[in-house]
Amino acid sequence: MKKDSKNYVDLKTQPIPEGSHLLEVDDLKMYFHTEDGIVRAVDGVSYTLDRGETLGVVGESGSGKSVTAMTIMGLISMPPGKIEGGDVRYRGRSILEMSEEEMQHVRGNDIAMIFQDPMTSLNPVYKIGKQVGEGLRLHRGYSKQEALKRATELLDLVGIPEPEKRVNEYPHQFSGGMRQRVMIAMALACDPDILIADEPTTALDVTIQAQIIELMQEMQEKNGNAIIMITHDLGVVADMADKIMVMYAGRPVEFGTADQIFYESRHPYTWGLIRSIPEQAIDEKKPLTPIHGNPPSLMNLPAGCVFAPRCPYATEKCMNERPERVMSADGHYAACHYAADEDFVKKNAPDTSRSRGHIATGQPDVLAPELIGGQA
């Protein structure tokens, strides 16, 4: 039974309207209405993405990185979720206004996703070949044999040895790294425009992580797709991302190119993250400067800047007023009252390899004792 593929337009083949980007997320707000109150999981996220680009989304657990991606994919059940504002446009078309049927064609075909846990995101009772070929059967109307043949090619492409044999095996016969390769093969089966990877390497060992990152980059070079890389690991985004969005408590606090975020960041939370990572110091060990306190509850956000209770530089204004985004001409923005204040930024931003001129001087880069943030 061949599926009639004429009843919808393949969005991928549509031209991107003049002046728009491949994907535009515009002030997206996604709240969960629970019995205990409203959880503002995503609160005003904006970014743009073009083909061939990689966007890194960084933040701690509960910062809304995954929910943003799930909203774009239409994977949030509503209720309890509800879109409270904003828009997501893919090739100029609003995804949020699409019917479930249209979304089904977008998911997997135009926008595909790789999940964190390769152990639970594969179905244990179906053979690998069937799972990898499922999208092709659904979206492209492939026959069983064609889909299996293509699945074998895809497994070969992602570097799985003996693909002819492996397509007929079950997920439990694969190691963690191999399962993540299967997930990538599955996501790339229909040659999607956008690949969303939600912590794809977190469950893997470093040597395997390096393999997977290299594979994703190779595939991107070959297919020209865009990648949204969601991770808590600044090392991984430094490796992959062209643009980076730093999220905190459901909001983007800073957005810019990788270089802007790592070398010219303007938000105290980004600074805190950078100071928290143990540096691969070569001469002397520097003490870590953690961010004090804990992230706020999304149900009960502080009245002013969401980061103010933990921010070492917070002032009266920060406690009471929500900061607007301070945008520079090249699209770099930071949601901080003082982001435009050059002296403030210069004085407090952490040392970087660029600002020092070379790497790991062993110069202490610690906050003055009076600049320790309060408890959240």
Added chain:
Amino acid sequence: MTDTTERTPLLKVEHLSKEFPAEAGMFAKRFSKRVVSAVNDISFEIYPGETFGLVGESGCGKSTTGRSIMRLTKPTAGKVFFEGRDISEMNKHELKDMRREMQFIFQDPYASLNPRMTIGEIVSEPMTIHNVGTKEERMETVRELLDVVGLNPEHINRYPHEFSGGQRQRVGIARAFALKPKLIICDEPVSALDVSIQAQVLNLLKDLQDKFGTAYLFIAHDLSVVQHISDRVGVMYLGKLVELSDWKTLYTEPHHPYTQSLLSAVPVPDPDIQRTRKRIILAGDPPSPLDPPSGCRFHTRCPMASERCSQDQPSFNEVAPGHFCACHYAEPFPIKESHIDL
């Protein structure tokens, strides 16, 4: 760190091995022929007040090493000396006494605290077991400990679910310090925490070490965390210790090809470095410990393996004072140049 030969070790691990039967069941221990060799003939020493880091990928046997030292699992072969006394020969009572001096911090701050006990009960339990002080004195100590680890002593009657992950890990740390032990085995203490919280806990562990002079066996998979906290570091691969040295030498001049590739696989949070540095990407997965490769256990993935590596098992040689490496072709790898000056 270099004068280790002068001092007497607090803990001495000699040719420790741990095998698990591959089949489960009543007679598995006696009749099973297939064994998983989780830890194979490893030796190292820990000196008072130092931090010894143990790194490796999942399944390399680092946690089993920690558990064997604590005798949470009985080693198959080898000896573990704590202050000169052999732990592997101790009976139950001797073990109990010994564990006063040796405590454990677990990975999962959610699973390692009893949800039905208050924070006060959890932290005072080691003292209750070892009959330290009266109840009032114990509670007083608990309050002090909570204060030291950065929790509010007034929260003594709260339950674990009222705390965040980072705070729970602080409770686990307070419990480990309750008896002022000489050695604490930290098994992935920060891997379940977010970076900003991870930094808080690492700083806390360092402060407590300065304060009480406790030695740590710090088990983790994250190389940058281990580098940050450790004085000396051992690298494990498939049940074997492949390299051991002080942190600086290990991170600047790793000799073993596995250490070299492990270090080069860690993404550096600095785009300039990341874009230019050379990387060794290992092919394939680690082999199964059920059927470890002959010769050097790393030869199946090693970029420089030769005929000899698949037959001869390399011995764990001292390549420089205090620097051991198990490789036939151990050579210094000037990481500084290859990582940065490219």
